[in-house]
Amino acid sequence: MGAASRPTSGGCSGYPAIDSINRVPSVLAAFLALAATTVAAANDGLASMRAAGVMRWGCDISGGAPFAFPDPSDPDRVIGFEVEIAEDLARRLGVRAERYSADWLALIDGLEAQRCDLLINGFEVTADRARVVAFSSPYFRYAQQLVVRAEDRDRFTSLAALAGSPIAVLNGSASIESLRTAGVPRSLIVEYDDSLAPFTETLLGRVDACLQESFIARFFAGHDERLALVEQTFDPGEYGVVVRKSDGTLLAEVNAALSAMRADGTLGRILQRWGLWNDAQRELGTERGPEVAAIPEAIGTPPADGLPWSLILWSLARAAAMTALLTVVSMPIATFAGLWLAIAILHGPKPLSRLCHGYVLVTRGTPLLVQIFLLYYSLPALGTWLGVPELLTWNKVVVGIVCLAANYAAYEAEIHRAALQAIPRSQWDAAGALGFTPRQTLRFIVIPQSWRLSLPAIINDLNSLIKDSSLVSMIGVQELLAVALGIGKASFAVPSMLVAAAAFYLVLSLLADWFGHSLERRARAVQALPEPIPR
Amino acid sequence: MSTPALEARQLRKHWPQSGQVLDGCTVRVERRTVHALIGASGSGKSTLLRCLGLLERPDAGSILFEGVTAADGPVVSNDPRVRRCVGMVFQEPNLFPHLTALGNVWLAPHRVLGLDPGEARERARMTLDRVHALHLADRRPDELSGGERQRVAIARALAMEPTVLLCDEPTSALDPMLTREVMAVLRELALDAGTNMVVVTHDMDFVAAAADSVDFLHAGRIRVSGSTDVLGTRGLDAELDRFLQRS
Structure with missing residues (x-):
């Protein structure tokens, strides 16, 4: 990149x-x-x-x-x-x-x-x-500009004056190349993933200066009297x-x-x-x-009359609804797909069992993020190659749901497998002696029991999925964390937005727990028989 | 001679670890009789019974239910009509913990025999009544005593109306009080209802009172076979004498 x-x-x-x-x-x-x-x-x-x-x-x-x-x-x-x-x-x-x-x-x-x-x-x-x-x-020309602490304003007046001092930059940015060209050793260039971090680090004294494109430097540091912009800009570039x-x-x-x-x-x-x-x-x-x-x-200052919290909370609530949608649709799919995988692994014919086991290993062994990228960017390419581009170019929410479901299915499969194996052999014997086929035994005797065992672990994963769903923001799904960060950066209130997002996550998580506990209660109760047909 | 309810010919079975368990066992259970399998622990009684219940594949030999082949060597019939001929009661009741007592008895008639839910429920209630357990219908298995559980397990097997009921030491996990309770039920089923039964047991009183015929197993072979009178006769077989002396 x-x-x-x-x-x-x-x-x-x-x-x-x-x-x-x-x-x-x-x-x-x-x-x-x-x-x-x-x-x-x-x-x-x-x-x-x-x-x-x-x-x-x-x-x-x-x-x-x-x-x-x-x-x-x-x-x-x-x-x-x-x-x-x-x-x-x-x-x-x-x-x-x-x-x-x-x-x-x-x-x-x-x-x-x-x-x-x-x-x-x-x-x-x-x-x-x-x-x-x-x-x-090009539609815009920029240049590199140094930002230092206000008290160092007279000491660090140029890049040369900073010789031997660590300088913060944005990860992978053009500023790095500028510093390298100017002869700054690699060891003194400290990279951060976020454009705000270099300023914060300068303020905290972990580095002595940071280098950014001039208007970003002005935007983020111009209104902060603890920071000073070094007048001289250098290394122009264009967008x-x-x-x-x-x-x-x-x-x-x-x-x-x-x-x-x-x-x-x-x-x-x-x-x-x-x-x-x-x-x-x-x-x-x-x-x-x-x-x-x-x-x-x-101008790059927070709104004078404070943050418009009602609007912000409304935005976050809708983003939380997207997070909830991702979770509510993908988790049931993951749970049932996981059950089928586990059954296939334990009871399926050998080739199918190996295939499903392989799926679980590969899916659990690769990052969810890579899976999201592959499905979102490479599947359309495959579709074009096969001559059916519309068929495989899925909406980003669909890709998100499919990826989360497919990924979690692998984890749920292992939970189901352990639970299915925990049902004593004697239950199979009793069912077999009554004439149940293996399929009926699974459906009416083993799964109703294993489900009780696997439920707590599945609810645990449901909680984790709520938070993992933020990964689909990488393909532009406007879910809770992405929206909170977007608003936070735009209004210079990242920490408060993250706390607000955390509160929404907590609510979703508590709802998931409540739902999980009611499921567990139902699973623990004995199954009622259908009412007799009235004569 | 009429076709026996159950017949096993020259059954052989060996386990990789413990070697030969059944060494050519032939069993014949006439209709409307109670047949007892006796023998010391490890003599192969349970394995023989599991083979008769089609839960294990014999290495060789054959099993017939009312003249119809259910197993021919390791080839065991998958025909549900054949498999349904035997019901089984285990040492442990193995009730389904997610169902009530009634649900345990109801499930197979509904799901396996395909009776409609109401019909299956009626049958389950009647069968529970036969083992004097109708008052337990709505209890969960973990709310029942050991004897009650075993009675429900017997009802569960009976509800399928098997030709032969196989009982594998159904009281070995119970204390003497509960043993009497379960054995009374089995005796009643055998004597009053004329249920065909094969019972693996150590309970010589039960054998004497309820069984019509008996096989004595030792080291995977049937040493003595015949009516229960053989138990009163000493000197037929040294191992049988030793076994009877101990029990």
């Missing part, structure tokens, strides 16, 4: 599974790239876009301001300078803009899997990326719209629209509104246009 100038959804949450996302794309890169070339060759982006009347543009809304982020005063709305660029671009192309959300690191995979038509989300034009995708002419390499005609149209946007002052106005305008933009041929004041959201 190339530079990432965006805050990612990992890091500040301290959620280990999400941090591991950074490794996934590189693991899958070869596979996905291979799959994507098949897809990309299949059709022309512009033609299908025009036919649908929709431009699906990709971004990560949990990345924070000022790109594309939930409006702090109305978290349901997504705002940002790239939202405005996308909407104007779509208008000029004669179509409607439709946002496609996914984790930033997975956006290019989504583009190549035809999940969207183009990406507008702080993608720096780099040679590495240009080998994989095509870039439009471009990303399209698939095969979409030459779309690229030409996008370039034409961007030129018009630059020339008629539209782009200049957007950048001014978001406090991003500077003279460097003129070098790209962008006209400033008439003077426009920056909007409050662009």
